[in-house]
Amino acid sequence: MDLDIYFRKGPLIPAIVIDAADGEVLMLAYMNRESLAKTLETGYTWFYSRSRQALWNKGATSGHVQRVVSIYGDCDDDTLLIQVEQTGPACHTGNRSCFFKPLLPPGIEPHQNGKEDDLS
Amino acid sequence: MDLDIYFRKGPLIPAIVIDAADGEVLMLAYMNRESLAKTLETGYTWFYSRSRQALWNKGATSGHVQRVVSIYGDCDDDTLLIQVEQTGPACHTGNRSCFFKPLLPPGIEPHQNGKEDDLS
Numbered sequence: 688m689d690l691d692i693y694f695r696k697g698p699l700i701p702a703i704v705i706d707a708a709d710g711e712v713l714m715l716a717y718m719n720r721e722s723l724a725k726t727l728e729t730g731y732t733w734f735y736s737r738s739r740q741a742l743w744n745k746g747a748t749s750g751h752v753q754r755v756v757s758i759y760g761d762c763d764d765d766t767l768l769i770q771v772e773q774t775g776p777a778c779h780t781g782n783r784s785c786f787f788k789p790l791l792p793p794g795i796e797p798h799q800n801g802k803e804d805d806l807s
Numbered sequence: 808m809d810l811d812i813y814f815r816k817g818p819l820i821p822a823i824v825i826d827a828a829d830g831e832v833l834m835l836a837y838m839n840r841e842s843l844a845k846t847l848e849t850g851y852t853w854f855y856s857r858s859r860q861a862l863w864n865k866g867a868t869s870g871h872v873q874r875v876v877s878i879y880g881d882c883d884d885d886t887l888l889i890q891v892e893q894t895g896p897a898c899h900t901g902n903r904s905c906f907f908k909p910l911l912p913p914g915i916e917p918h919q920n921g922k923e924d925d926l927s
Contacts (some may be wrong), residue, residue, distance in 0.1 A: 688910075701821050703832055710830045712823055715886040730917040758911040762898050766835040768906040770913065778882050786888040790808075791878040793890065797850040 688727070692764045694720050699735060702767040704777065707756040713777035714785040716745070718767065730755050732771060751775035808847070812884045814840050819855060822887040824897065827876040833897035834905040836865070838887065850875050852891060871895035 693700045699717040706713055716734040718726065722742050725733040732745040732753040746752030753771035760767055778785040791797055813820050819837040826833055836854040838846065842862050845853040852865040852873040866872030873891035880887055898905040911917055 701835060703823055703835060705832060710832075712825060712830075712832065712888055715821060715823060715881065727911060727917050755911065755917055757909070757913040759906040760908040760910050761835065761905040762900050762902070762908070763905075764908070766905070767910070768832055780882050782882070785881040785883075785886070786879040788880040788882070788884070789877070790880050790887070791847060791875065793877040797847050797875055 690720055690723055693723065693760065693767070696765050699737070700765060700767055702732075702734070702769050704732065704753060704769050704771055704773075706777075707770045707772050711784055712786060713771070713773060713783070716743075723767075726755060726758075726769075732769065746774065749775065749779070751777065753777070810840055810843055813843065813880065813887070816885050819857070820885060820887055822852075822854065822889050824852065824873060824889050824891055824893075826897075827890045827892050831904055832906060833891070833893060833903070836863075843887075846875060846878075846889075852889065866894065869895065869899070871897065873897070 698719050700723070701715055702718050703715050704713045705711060717737060718733070719735040722733040722735045725742070732755060734743045734745060736743045752774050756770040756772060758767055758769050776783050818839050820843070821835055822838050823835050824833045825831060837857060838853070839855040842853040842855045845862070852875060854863045854865060856863045872894050876890040876892060878887055878889050896903050
Protein backbone atom coordinates (compact mmCIF):
# COMPACT_ATOMS: atom_id res chain seq x y z
CA MET A 688 0.00 0.00 0.00
CA ASP A 689 1.37 3.39 -0.99
CA LEU A 690 1.24 5.57 2.09
CA ASP A 691 3.31 8.36 0.52
CA ILE A 692 0.26 10.15 -0.85
CA TYR A 693 -0.75 11.04 2.72
CA PHE A 694 2.54 12.79 3.44
CA ARG A 695 2.90 15.00 0.39
CA LYS A 696 2.09 18.17 2.31
CA GLY A 697 4.26 17.37 5.32
CA PRO A 698 5.52 14.64 7.62
CA LEU A 699 2.36 14.59 9.74
CA ILE A 700 -1.28 14.00 8.88
CA PRO A 701 -4.16 14.74 11.27
CA ALA A 702 -6.26 11.70 12.14
CA ILE A 703 -9.80 12.15 13.44
CA VAL A 704 -10.79 9.23 15.66
CA ILE A 705 -14.46 8.32 15.93
CA ASP A 706 -16.26 5.67 17.96
CA ALA A 707 -17.46 2.81 15.76
CA ALA A 708 -20.45 2.30 18.07
CA ASP A 709 -22.10 5.66 17.49
CA GLY A 710 -19.84 7.82 15.36
CA GLU A 711 -18.93 10.23 18.17
CA VAL A 712 -15.75 12.17 17.55
CA LEU A 713 -13.34 11.10 20.30
CA MET A 714 -10.08 12.89 19.54
CA LEU A 715 -7.69 14.18 16.95
CA ALA A 716 -4.03 13.20 16.85
CA TYR A 717 -1.24 13.18 14.30
CA MET A 718 0.38 10.33 12.43
CA ASN A 719 3.67 10.19 10.63
CA ARG A 720 4.33 7.53 8.02
CA GLU A 721 5.72 5.09 10.56
CA SER A 722 2.79 5.40 12.97
CA LEU A 723 0.29 4.94 10.13
CA ALA A 724 2.19 1.85 9.00
CA LYS A 725 2.18 0.47 12.57
CA THR A 726 -1.54 1.20 12.88
CA LEU A 727 -2.22 -0.79 9.72
CA GLU A 728 0.14 -3.56 10.79
CA THR A 729 -1.15 -3.98 14.35
CA GLY A 730 -4.81 -3.01 14.02
CA TYR A 731 -4.49 -0.57 16.93
CA THR A 732 -3.87 3.17 16.73
CA TRP A 733 -0.34 4.58 16.83
CA PHE A 734 0.27 8.32 16.66
CA TYR A 735 3.18 10.71 16.61
CA SER A 736 3.46 12.97 19.63
CA ARG A 737 4.58 16.43 18.53
CA SER A 738 5.55 17.45 22.07
CA ARG A 739 7.52 14.29 22.84
CA GLN A 740 8.63 13.77 19.23
CA ALA A 741 8.04 10.07 19.54
CA LEU A 742 5.66 7.36 18.41
CA TRP A 743 2.81 6.76 20.78
CA ASN A 744 0.66 3.65 21.02
CA LYS A 745 -2.68 4.98 22.24
CA GLY A 746 -3.65 3.23 25.49
CA ALA A 747 -0.29 1.51 25.99
CA THR A 748 -0.05 2.87 29.53
CA SER A 749 -3.73 3.57 30.35
CA GLY A 750 -5.13 0.42 28.79
CA HIS A 751 -7.57 2.61 26.84
CA VAL A 752 -6.68 1.16 23.48
CA GLN A 753 -8.35 1.77 20.14
CA ARG A 754 -8.96 -1.19 17.86
CA VAL A 755 -9.19 -0.02 14.27
CA VAL A 756 -12.40 -0.79 12.40
CA SER A 757 -11.87 1.35 9.30
CA ILE A 758 -9.69 4.13 7.93
CA TYR A 759 -10.77 6.63 5.28
CA GLY A 760 -8.76 9.37 3.63
CA ASP A 761 -10.37 12.63 2.58
CA CYS A 762 -10.79 14.04 -0.92
CA ASP A 763 -7.32 15.59 -1.05
CA ASP A 764 -5.48 12.96 0.99
CA ASP A 765 -4.46 15.27 3.82
CA THR A 766 -6.69 14.04 6.67
CA LEU A 767 -7.58 10.58 7.96
CA LEU A 768 -10.82 9.43 9.58
CA ILE A 769 -10.35 6.38 11.80
CA GLN A 770 -13.26 4.40 13.16
CA VAL A 771 -12.32 2.50 16.33
CA GLU A 772 -13.62 0.29 19.09
CA GLN A 773 -12.56 2.38 22.06
CA THR A 774 -11.74 0.69 25.36
CA GLY A 775 -12.49 3.07 28.26
CA PRO A 776 -12.40 6.84 27.83
CA ALA A 777 -10.46 8.25 24.87
CA CYS A 778 -9.36 11.39 26.72
CA HIS A 779 -6.57 11.45 29.28
CA THR A 780 -8.86 13.58 31.50
CA GLY A 781 -11.23 10.64 31.88
CA ASN A 782 -13.83 12.08 29.53
CA ARG A 783 -15.14 9.77 26.86
CA SER A 784 -14.27 12.33 24.18
CA CYS A 785 -11.61 15.05 24.19
CA PHE A 786 -14.20 17.56 22.95
CA PHE A 787 -15.93 18.59 26.16
CA LYS A 788 -15.05 22.30 26.43
CA PRO A 789 -17.85 24.38 24.93
CA LEU A 790 -16.72 27.47 23.08
CA LEU A 791 -20.17 28.01 21.64
CA PRO A 792 -22.70 25.67 23.27
CA PRO A 793 -25.72 24.50 21.28
CA GLY A 794 -28.70 26.81 21.64
CA ILE A 795 -26.60 29.95 21.86
CA GLU A 796 -26.89 31.96 18.70
CA PRO A 797 -23.46 33.05 17.51
CA HIS A 798 -24.98 36.06 15.82
CA GLN A 799 -27.21 38.10 18.10
CA ASN A 800 -29.77 38.95 15.48
CA GLY A 801 -32.86 37.90 17.42
CA LYS A 802 -33.76 35.23 14.89
CA GLU A 803 -35.55 32.27 16.45
CA ASP A 804 -34.56 28.83 15.26
CA ASP A 805 -37.04 26.05 14.98
CA LEU A 806 -34.77 23.12 14.34
CA SER A 807 -35.38 20.64 17.12
CA MET B 808 -14.16 35.81 24.44
CA ASP B 809 -10.47 35.02 24.58
CA LEU B 810 -9.60 33.21 21.39
CA ASP B 811 -5.85 33.36 21.98
CA ILE B 812 -5.78 30.05 23.85
CA TYR B 813 -6.56 28.28 20.57
CA PHE B 814 -3.54 29.73 18.81
CA ARG B 815 -0.80 29.08 21.36
CA LYS B 816 0.76 26.28 19.32
CA GLY B 817 0.55 28.09 15.99
CA PRO B 818 -1.48 30.45 13.81
CA LEU B 819 -3.83 27.70 12.58
CA ILE B 820 -6.10 25.29 14.41
CA PRO B 821 -7.72 22.26 12.76
CA ALA B 822 -11.51 22.31 12.85
CA ILE B 823 -13.47 19.08 12.45
CA VAL B 824 -16.89 19.76 10.96
CA ILE B 825 -19.74 17.38 11.74
CA ASP B 826 -23.34 17.28 10.60
CA ALA B 827 -25.70 18.33 13.39
CA ALA B 828 -28.36 15.98 12.02
CA ASP B 829 -26.50 12.72 12.55
CA GLY B 830 -22.97 13.50 13.74
CA GLU B 831 -21.29 12.40 10.50
CA VAL B 832 -17.82 13.84 10.01
CA LEU B 833 -18.03 16.03 6.92
CA MET B 834 -14.59 17.64 6.57
CA LEU B 835 -11.58 19.08 8.30
CA ALA B 836 -10.28 22.56 7.58
CA TYR B 837 -8.10 25.11 9.32
CA MET B 838 -8.97 28.34 11.07
CA ASN B 839 -6.79 31.26 11.96
CA ARG B 840 -7.85 33.70 14.64
CA GLU B 841 -9.65 35.94 12.18
CA SER B 842 -11.66 33.13 10.58
CA LEU B 843 -12.69 31.80 14.00
CA ALA B 844 -13.78 35.29 14.99
CA LYS B 845 -15.77 35.66 11.76
CA THR B 846 -17.36 32.24 12.32
CA LEU B 847 -18.50 33.30 15.79
CA GLU B 848 -19.65 36.67 14.52
CA THR B 849 -21.61 35.46 11.50
CA GLY B 850 -22.80 32.02 12.62
CA TYR B 851 -21.44 30.47 9.43
CA THR B 852 -18.10 28.72 8.96
CA TRP B 853 -15.05 30.65 7.79
CA PHE B 854 -11.71 28.92 7.30
CA TYR B 855 -8.18 29.79 6.29
CA SER B 856 -7.01 28.26 3.03
CA ARG B 857 -3.37 27.20 3.37
CA SER B 858 -2.94 26.90 -0.39
CA ARG B 859 -4.51 30.25 -1.24
CA GLN B 860 -3.38 31.90 2.00
CA ALA B 861 -6.71 33.62 2.33
CA LEU B 862 -9.89 33.53 4.37
CA TRP B 863 -12.54 31.31 2.93
CA ASN B 864 -16.26 31.47 3.62
CA LYS B 865 -17.41 27.88 3.13
CA GLY B 866 -20.13 27.74 0.50
CA ALA B 867 -19.75 31.35 -0.62
CA THR B 868 -19.42 30.26 -4.26
CA SER B 869 -21.15 26.84 -4.21
CA GLY B 870 -24.01 27.82 -1.93
CA HIS B 871 -23.18 24.83 0.27
CA VAL B 872 -22.95 26.84 3.45
CA GLN B 873 -22.57 25.58 7.00
CA ARG B 874 -24.64 27.17 9.73
CA VAL B 875 -22.94 26.74 13.09
CA VAL B 876 -24.86 24.93 15.82
CA SER B 877 -22.09 24.45 18.37
CA ILE B 878 -18.32 24.67 18.75
CA TYR B 879 -16.28 22.67 21.23
CA GLY B 880 -12.57 22.81 21.95
CA ASP B 881 -10.63 19.73 22.94
CA CYS B 882 -8.87 19.01 26.22
CA ASP B 883 -5.67 20.83 25.27
CA ASP B 884 -7.24 23.60 23.18
CA ASP B 885 -5.58 22.67 19.91
CA THR B 886 -8.51 21.27 17.91
CA LEU B 887 -12.07 22.47 17.34
CA LEU B 888 -15.21 20.40 16.76
CA ILE B 889 -17.90 22.31 14.92
CA GLN B 890 -21.45 21.02 14.60
CA VAL B 891 -23.23 22.50 11.57
CA GLU B 892 -26.38 22.44 9.55
CA GLN B 893 -24.92 21.64 6.15
CA THR B 894 -26.62 22.90 3.00
CA GLY B 895 -25.91 20.49 0.12
CA PRO B 896 -22.77 18.35 0.01
CA ALA B 897 -19.84 19.42 2.16
CA CYS B 898 -17.21 18.16 -0.29
CA HIS B 899 -16.24 20.00 -3.46
CA THR B 900 -16.41 16.63 -5.28
CA GLY B 901 -20.16 16.47 -4.66
CA ASN B 902 -19.88 13.84 -1.94
CA ARG B 903 -21.74 14.56 1.25
CA SER B 904 -18.55 14.05 3.26
CA CYS B 905 -14.92 14.51 2.24
CA PHE B 906 -14.07 11.13 3.76
CA PHE B 907 -15.04 8.72 1.00
CA LYS B 908 -11.70 7.16 0.04
CA PRO B 909 -11.22 3.88 1.91
CA LEU B 910 -7.68 3.17 3.01
CA LEU B 911 -8.78 0.29 5.19
CA PRO B 912 -12.43 -0.53 4.57
CA PRO B 913 -14.51 -1.96 7.42
CA GLY B 914 -14.43 -5.75 7.59
CA ILE B 915 -10.82 -6.03 6.48
CA GLU B 916 -8.60 -7.05 9.36
CA PRO B 917 -5.50 -4.85 9.40
CA HIS B 918 -3.47 -7.46 11.25
CA GLN B 919 -3.42 -10.85 9.58
CA ASN B 920 -2.54 -12.74 12.74
CA GLY B 921 -5.64 -14.86 13.04
CA LYS B 922 -6.48 -13.40 16.45
CA GLU B 923 -10.18 -13.12 17.10
CA ASP B 924 -11.27 -9.97 18.82
CA ASP B 925 -14.05 -9.97 21.34
CA LEU B 926 -14.61 -6.29 21.99
CA SER B 927 -18.26 -5.69 21.43
